[in-house]
Amino acid sequence: MKAKRLLTCIAIATAALAVPGVGHAALDMEPRAWMDALDEEGSRSDAYRAGRRALDAERWADAIESFSAAAAEGSADADGALYWQAYALAKLNRNARAQLAIEELRERFPDSRWVDDARALEIEVQGGGLETDLEAVESEELKLYAIHALLQVEWERAKPLLEKFMTGASPEMMERALFVLSQSDHPEAREMLIGVARTSSDPEVVEQAVHLLGFYDDDEARELLRRIYADSPHAEVREAVLEAMMIAEDVPSLISVARTEPDEALRGRAVEQLGILEAVAELRQLYGDESSSEVREQILEALMIAGDKETLLSAIRDEPDLELRGTAIEMLGLMDARAELRELYRAEPSPELRGYIAEALMLADDADFLIEIAKTDDDPEVRGRAIEALGLVDSEVAGKALPELYEQADDVETKLQIIEAFMLSDNAEPLIGIVRAERNPELRRAALETLSLMDSEAATEFMLQILEDE
Secondary structure, eight states: OOHHHHHHHHHHHHHHHHSTTOOGGGGGSOHHHHHHHHTTTSOOOHHHHHHHHHHHTTOHHHHHHHHHHHHHHTOTTHHHHHHHHHHHHHHTTOHHHHHHHHHHHHHHOTTOTHHHHHHHHHHHHHOSOHHHHHHHOOOHHHHHHHHHHHHTTOHHHHHHHHHHHHHHOOHHHHHHHHHHHHTOOSHHHHHHHHHHHHHOSOHHHHHHHHHHHTTOOSHHHHHHHHHHHHHOOOHHHHHHHHHHHHHTTOHHHHHHHHHHOSOHHHHHHHHHHHHHTTOHHHHHHHHHHOOOHHHHHHHHHHHHHTTOHHHHHHHHHHOSOHHHHHHHHHHHHHTTOHHHHHHHHHHOOOHHHHHHHHHHHHHTTOHHHHHHHHHHOSOHHHHHHHHHHHHHSOOHHHHHHHHHHHHHOOSHHHHHHHHHHHHHTTOHHHHHHHHHHOOOHHHHHHHHHHHHHOOOHHHHHHHHHHHHHO
């Protein structure tokens, strides 16, 4: 085994497995890029940056000098500097000095995140072979770092180590081991992953293996996913297969499930994946053919995910099921389709559907048109839904409009709805004003009760003041 190659692999494996948010792509990064990923949380000292540039250029002696200076400065990046100093020393086969740098890191910074990384590096620095050294390593995570490194250079040596590791691994580390396995280009790696997916008795492990199989972009992997879906008795595993089909962009298989699966929940999950893939034409066809109202509703949601306003508008015009028309209206709200919703409102004779539109306008944060509805709609229930929506809209316009609507309202019911909207918008000041000035005892009592329910400093202070006055 070439120590230089393995040292590089250990460092890259450590970065990929230890840094939050760094996944598959991290293993393909150039050295400077993955070091930047490690250091993105803050600025570094000049000496540390010089050391990184030297590492990038494989100027190991210069890197040792720069990182030694950075470590001596005692700055916030001293622990990382000691790690990379040891790494550069190992590159030059100065293993005794590298070991000293690792020991200094452990002594000076026992809680540093670089300590675990250094232990993985130490395995190779100390020599003697990974197989022997791994037996003495207690941390599952460190063992996996080292195995991952070895997988990159010597599959035949790494395979039995990984198989043994997976036999006794905790569920969390088993999932990470499967990820490590998926990174290898060796043909046997896929076969091992397939074996886990087909034979493991742990549904969670199977789900992870299936998920990773979705990243293999070829017909063999797609066919395997179809077989696992057909054979598995576990709904969770079958859902994982559907997600893997989405990752693999296997639209035909998802359509087949959406058309033929007797389980409505799984049909709906297949529809959801088609929405993510923006399979608009296929979803339109499915909507026309589907008999289940629940699945048709999920198709409308998928069309929203796919950005298909046209079909949603068609459903609003032509769908005989009122609830499905309401769902389509809601989806337009989630798409921020203000112009379309306003036009629908103006043309809609049904109060119930106008109420749906008011709620959708809330989702689209269209406070201006909600104010118009609250002022002018001839149906009190629709006006009430618009007022409630104004309480939920994140808008200064709505906050200013509600007190005006309260002053203009000439019936108690509308004023009670506005009081509730004040609570929804977490606006205590108008409620305090009502308690102080409102002559109607029912409205004063409603405002006071609402204040008592609010988690507001102004409301709390006012309630305490009332108690003191009593």
